[in-house]
């Protein structure tokens with residue numbers, strides 16, 4: 001079987017698995033456990049409407065993961081079916097043609113199954129760069145980033161995290177005018193990626209700052 005799961009879907013399945021294991025820890029009521037199993041089953045399958053029988057079998061075996069240890073083994077096995085993000089340093093450089101000597105992360109060295117977006121601070125320009133993908137097309141945005149002292153809800157992953165203000169400047173309709181757009185997002189983009197169980201927040205964020 002080939003890879004058929006994308007990064008955020010994998011995180012979603014992991015979240016469902018944790019929900020199930022949590023239920024087994026807190027409840028002995030078989031009716032309750034059955035109800036949760038069935039919810040988890042529906043939610044996981046609904047992510048894959050065009051699944052094959054083999055894929056369905058693999059996905060449904062999540063129901064048998066009743067302990068954290070079982071779930072960890074299952075998730076490790078499932079990782080083999082996660083698509084690595086097809087991205088290269090060259091492709092990233094092309095997204096920012098005006099930036100001289102762009103400091104691109106060494107994506108060849110990274111496990112690209114763990115990312116739905118990439119973000120880094122360029123030491124030269126002191127700017128934060130974000131690369132994402134929508135409908136098979138790469139999108140790059142850049143802005144300033146100011147770490148905040150308070151925690152809050154990240155605009156990308158929608159989780160409560162340590163944040164910073166990502167600020168972009170757009171040229172306005174009239175010559176010489178600019179509009180600024182600010183969004184609070186996770187300081188730690190590895191953590192933010194790990195939080196993503198769907199791409200809605202990421203896509204909305206990119207549309208706002210693009």
Ligand SMILES: [Zn+2]
Pocket residue numbers: 154155156157158159161185186191192193195
């Ligand atoms: Zn986040």
